[in-house]
Amino acid sequence: MDWVDGGAGRLRVEKTGAGAGTPVLLVHGGGADRSHWHALLPLLATDRTVVAYDQCGYGESAPPRDGHRALAEMASDVVAVASGTGLGSPVVVGHSYGGAVAAEAVARFADRFSGAVFLDPAGDVRGLPEEELSAWRASMAPERFRASSRAWFERILDDARPETRQHVLATLGLTPRETYVGSMESMLRFDPTVIHVKAGESVEFRNTALITHSVTDDPKLATDAKDAAAPAGATPFTSGDIPPGQIYTEKFTQPGTYTYFCTHHEGDGMVAQIIVDPAS
Ligand SMILES: [Cu+2]
Numbered sequence: 001m002d003w004v005d006g007g008a009g010r011l012r013v014e015k016t017g018a019g020a021g022t023p024v025l026l027v028h029g030g031g032a033d034r035s036h037w038h039a040l041l042p043l044l045a046t047d048r049t050v051v052a053y054d055q056c057g058y059g060e061s062a063p064p065r066d067g068h069r070a071l072a073e074m075a076s077d078v079v080a081v082a083s084g085t086g087l088g089s090p091v092v093v094g095h096s097y098g099g100a101v102a103a104e105a106v107a108r109f110a111d112r113f114s115g116a117v118f119l120d121p122a123g124d125v126r127g128l129p130e131e132e133l134s135a136w137r138a139s140m141a142p143e144r145f146r147a148s149s150r151a152w153f154e155r156i157l158d159d160a161r162p163e164t165r166q167h168v169l170a171t172l173g174l175t176p177r178e179t180y181v182g183s184m185e186s187m188l189r190f191d192p193t194v195i196h197v198k199a200g201e202s203v204e205f206r207n208t209a210l211i212t213h214s215v216t217d218d219p220k221l222a223t224d225a226k227d228a229a230a231p232a233g234a235t236p237f238t239s240g241d242i243p244p245g246q247i248y249t250e251k252f253t254q255p256g257t258y259t260y261f262c263t264h265h266e267g268d269g270m271v272a273q274i275i276v277d278p279a280s
Contacts, residue, residue, distance in 0.1 A: 004053070008062065010062050011062070011077060011080070012053060013051055013053040014052045016052075017048055019048045023089075024090055024093060026095075027098035030175075030180060032058065036168070057175075071186050074101040074183075075102075076108075078105040089112060098121075099119065103118070133188070149175075153169060194273045195272075199279040205239060207245065207246055207247070213270070215239045216228070227261040227271045228261060231255065260273075
């Protein structure tokens with residue numbers, strides 16, 4: 001079976017190896033595809049099942065419908081691939097941008113993985129100075145994208161072997177601009193969807209956007225019942241509108257999992273979780 005249904009279309013998967021070893025699931029980087037793992041596959045697959053796949057919009061996988069996919073959605077694809085290929089609880093391995101996807105996957109779906117390995121993962125790129133950000137966005141304009149992205153990778157590939165260099169530049173050249181830019185933007189705009197706090201701690205919801213948001217876990221305000229949940233005994237919280245630049249603070253005393261959403265953007269997937277652990 002070579003295809004698995006992801007959230008935004010079919011994902012091309014490649015399954016190899018067999019044995020009792022913990023299965024491994026490989027998540028490639030930005031501008032890449034599953035072929036970047038081909039040299040590793042025979043080494044990993046001697047005593048276990050290994051799955052590599054093309055992330056949404058990369059390689060042979062269907063492009064995301066709107067060209068942009070959040071890390072949370074790419075992370076859901078990781079779980080879809082793991083279950084669609086019958087991997088059970090694999091160790092997920094993420095490279096570069098794929099490291100950010102893998103991190104979000106294990107944060108959101110910890111019980112679906114045996115572990116995680118990060119290979120030169122993308123770091124936290126939020127909060128880049130505005131000038132840097134605008135220069136990067138200008139360099140990603142349609143008429144400049146091919147040359148800019150190639151120049152960036154050529155710097156990284158400075159001391160690479162010729163065949164590696166050729167392979168990486170070839171897959172980069174096949175990556176749709178919308179997919180590449182969407183991946184980078186998803187890291188620039190990343191907002192963790194799961195955070196852990198201790199009982200009695202307060203959480204600040206800071207609206208850094210230019211539009212109004214809100215947060216609530218009140219099931220009465222939710223369109224979809226699964227977007228709102230709180231542990232038994234907790235009173236629902238509702239921020240009301242949080243204008244741009246404003247902060248709403250909520251103290252969490254009751255341990256358990258809170259699922260909350262933005263009343264304006266629930267339909268856009270603006271749903272997240274706070275896990276309140278016992279104080280001691
Ligand atoms: Cu919102």
